[in-house]
Amino acid sequence: MERYYFHSVTLDTTKCKGCTNCIKYCPTEAIRVRNGKAVIIKERCIDCGVCIRVCPYHAKKAVTDPLDSIKEYSYKIALPAPTLYGQFGPDYSRERIVLALKQYGFDYVFEVARAAEIVTEVTDQYMLNKDIKKPAISSACPAVVRYIQIRFPNLIDNLLRIESPMEIAAALSRQEVNEKNGIPYEKIGVFFISPCAAKVTSVKAPYENHKSNVDGVLSIKDMFLPLLDIMKKQGEITSEPFSLSSAIGVSWAGTGGESSAINDGRRIAVHGIHNVNEILEQAVQGNLDNIDFLEVLACPEGCLGGPLTVENPFIAKVNLNNEIDKIKKNHAHSMLP
Ligand code: SF4
Ligand code: SF4
Incomplete structure (x- = not known):
């Protein structure tokens, strides 16, 4: 067949x-x-x-899901990829974007950056295991995972066996809403706001036929103008309306974000599929045996350069770094006696 x-x-x-x-x-x-x-x-x-x-x-x-597909569910959860925060200029903070998602029609927003923090913690634990194959290769980019399966099968055992932040965010948010609000699982629609075509494929046709926790994938391209339109009418935001993630999770959107967040070891971050190809060739030839962790992202500048984004990846990086600086400053401020 x-x-x-x-x-x-x-x-x-x-x-x-x-x-x-x-x-x-x-x-x-x-x-x-x-x-x-x-x-x-x-x-x-x-x-x-x-x-x-x-x-x-x-x-x-x-191909992504149409924006109207959220109407099929009585309770709607948005999972914004941290890349979304780099798409709008300095006037549009993360707080505004998260609020705009609520105003667009989502009942709850769970930042994928929060789940990325969990993956960072799990990776730290994973790296302590002396039996894992080095370099351990991040499995965060589904295009690279598929590339390794097709082109570098000898490296499959080096891939981290950890769920993606998107899948973890989907499972946790659905469970949270079910437990807190008593809403049945089947009435909850979980939508990833994506920079990434490969993530759409990983949801619609998951590897090894595992069912995805995500119900739909909306592209950042499709969401951009509706969100911008809403934000232009928002007026002043006086307080942070949601529990937001830390700088670690938000940094995952760009190259080096995932690898620099883990605690220890010699790490390399590579972005752009042709650079990824070269570093994987090196790994196959045994030239990276002294490297502990390999972050490999198919797109230029990582997910900030994903095919479903709107902004130039270098400008998006500046926008994102501004947000990260703000988070760090707020955090430092909140730690003052
Ligand atoms: S370049 Fe296009 S056809 Fe080739 S692997 Fe990437 S998405 Fe598929
Ligand atoms: S780097 Fe590109 S292909 Fe890989 S997860 Fe990010 S957006 Fe998707």
Whole structure:
């Protein structure tokens, strides 16, 4: 029986001119041109989104859930990826963005950054285990995990066996709402606000057929204008209306965020799928045996450069760093006697 593959990244054949630009950049040689149109070979595609960025005719796109899909649930939870905070300029703080999600129609907002902090703690414990294969490779980027499965099967045992922050956030938030408000699980819709096409695939077609805790994935691109519109009308925010995560979790959006948060060891952070390829080659050749932890993110500048984002990743990085500085200052202030 033919195996079924779901991929978020798809081709709009009406726009494709068969120019072969995408073929040159695809890291897994997953694209061919047949009858003058590109064809994606499903078994090879890792949903990295490189072809979306390089197609001059915008013929590649990432399929996500429509914004209206939240209406299918009576109680709606938003899981904003920390990358969302880098998309708006300095006038739009994290507090404003979280409030805007509530005003948009979500009943509860659970920051994925909070779950990233949990993953950091679990990783610290994991790294103490002397039996793990080094370098331990982060499993946070589903495009890289898939890349390792396809291109570097010898490194599969190096991957961290830890759930992603998105999955942990989904499970915890659903449980919290069920226990606090008595709302049945099936009436709760959990929606990830995503910079990432590969995350869509990991929700719709989870690896090893585990069921995802996430009910829908909305793209940052689709949410951007509605949220901006709401924030422009917000007026003054006088107090922090929600419990917000610390700087550690928010830092995960950019390159180096995950690896610098863990306590110890020699760590390398690499971003951009072609750089990832080079470092994994080094790992296979045994040149990284003195490295403890490898953070590998497929997109340039990490998730800030994800294919479903709006802002230039370098500008987004400045925006995010401003937020991180504010969190650190507030934290230092709250620690004063
Ligand atoms: S998403 Fe990545 S792996 Fe898939 S076809 Fe496009 S460039 Fe190739
Ligand atoms: S770097 Fe982030 S946005 Fe890009 S593929 Fe990996 S998880 Fe997705």
